[in-house]
Amino acid sequence: MDAKFRQAALDYHQYPTPGKVRQSSSKPMRNAHDLALAYSPGVAVACEAIASDPDSARHFTGRSNLVAVISNGTAVLGLGNIGPLASKPVMEGKAALFRHFAGIDAFDLEIDASTPERFIEVVAALEPTFGGINLEDIRAPECFVIEDELRRRMAIPVFHDDQHGTAIVCAAAVTNALLLQAKELSQVRLVTSGAGAAALACVDLLVTMGLPAANVTLTDIDGVITRDRTGMGANMARYARAGPACRLDEVIAGADIFLGLSAPGVLRAELLPLLADRPLILALANPEPEIRPEVVRAVRPDAIVATGRSDYPNQVNNLLCFPFIFRGALDIGATEINAAMKIAAVRALAALAREGGPCPFSSDYIIPDPFDPRLIGAISPAVATAAMASGVATRPIADLDGYRDVLAAIAQP
Ligand SMILES: NC(=O)C1=CN([C@@H]2O[C@H](COP(=O)(O)OP(=O)(O)OC[C@H]3O[C@@H](n4cnc5c(N)ncnc54)[C@H](OP(=O)(O)O)[C@@H]3O)[C@@H](O)[C@H]2O)C=CC1
Ligand SMILES: CC(=O)C(=O)O
Ligand SMILES: [Mg+2]
Secondary structure: OOHHHHHHHHHHHHOOOOOOOOOOOOOOOOOHHHHHHHOOOHHHHHHHHHHHOHHHHHHHOOHHHEEEEEEOOOOOOOOOOOHHHHHHHHHHHHHHHHHHHHOOEEEEEEOOOOOHHHHHHHHHOOOOOOOEEEEOOOOOOHHHHHHHHHHHHOOOOEEEHHHHHHHHHHHHHHHHHHHHHOOOOOOOOEEEEOOOHHHHHHHHHHHHOOOOHHHEEOEEOOEEOEOOOOOOOHHHHOOOEOOOOOOHHHHOOOOOEEEEOOOOOOOOHHHHHHOOOOOEEEEOOOOOOOOOHHHHHHHOOOOEEEEOOOOOOOEOOHHHOHHHHHHHHHHOOEOOOOHHHHHHHHHHHHHHHHOOOOOOOEOOEOOOOOOOOHHHHHHHHHHHHHHHHOOOEOOOOOOHHHHHHHHHHHOOO
16 A cells, blocks of 8 residues: 555545544434433333334334444454454444444454453343344454354354354355356365454355365465474364465465455465466455455456455455344344354355446456445345344344335445
8 A cells, every 4th residue: 555545545534523423313303392302201111112122122222223343353464363442443333334324333343352252252142232242353263252152142142243244245155256266166266365253254165055165175384284283163164174284385375266355465476377277366455455456467368357355356355244144134123143043145246247247247347346236135124134034133024125125225226
């Protein structure tokens, strides 16, 4: 990033008001009568109604359209463990994206908790406030324990975006890229750079969809994940390879898919010729990818390339998923976001790119653009329908066409 862009980013965050989100009142407060309704004595009526029927909170408060974006700042983008305060611009940003793209109210909570246990206690206590919990930028392996325990304890959707949001968008991109490349998921070989929250979830979802686990090689900062690694969780051990420790350079030959969810510049240009014909390169580290698309194009014009960034085509970023999956989940009162809902989101997202849109389906358009107004109308009803079919909807929607009309009004032009 050059100095001019860096200054523009700081100015954007600072002016005209510091930060990217603010709360506003949704009701008039013009006079004493409004105040009597909003506050004392009228507010007591709403409190009593909720005390006698907790479900009525969705009528008398903003809870059912309110999501918390929560982090402890331990794996912020690719910036590492920069702590909860420094993570705040990202979390405010995610909150703003919820509002902008899906009409969901969200605020960010950066929690200074040095242990998973403390983090879990704080978040679990927030259930009365929120309709859903979006966990963000929490490092592996703590993120797995945290999400599992919160899902167990809370009756509202708890979704670690870096795992599942990323996996959904990645799986849609892989589906479409392989279609263009005339390759089958069951036949391809995939090598990762990164074996953290995002990479493991992406691989897991692809394996659920038909990628043989035996065709996956995980690598991280210490090289290939081999069976003699100590301290591995079950979700990493599942992909650990036999054999001596080696580096990415030694296992990348013949790989059809490079899945980068790690750090800048890890995929060096001299490794590109080693990849299989027509490779798919997902260089998804933020803000700086594992390799820049222009470097790939110069060496491998047969490759399809995606990054997590907004300034290149094929933005494979969880932004394409999290606002819309929560929209669908909140609207039917889902108690969780389950596997069926995630697969429905993958299919809806992939289909949208194949239908065209601002660009024809091609190697530079394997995934829709984040500003595509069709996203909400395609993903949220698919997610809501899957939730209803899988028995996690507490408020099923009968009129899905009417629901689509409501969503169309939220979509940005
Ligand atoms: N495009 C998108 O939508 C998304 C992109 N990301 C990006 O993916 C990256 C990882 O995020 P996340 O999984 O949440 O973080 P984690 O901290 O959970 O995982 C990071 C992983 O990358 C590995 N790693 C770090 N540095 C290197 C390196 N130089 N070479 C190889 N591997 C390395 C780590 O290894 P070790 O543990 O040994 O340090 C770890 O396996 C970030 O850059 C993030 O911005 C994440 C989510 C969504
Ligand atoms: C996009 C995102 O969530 C990340 O890079 O962490
Ligand atoms: Mg993230």
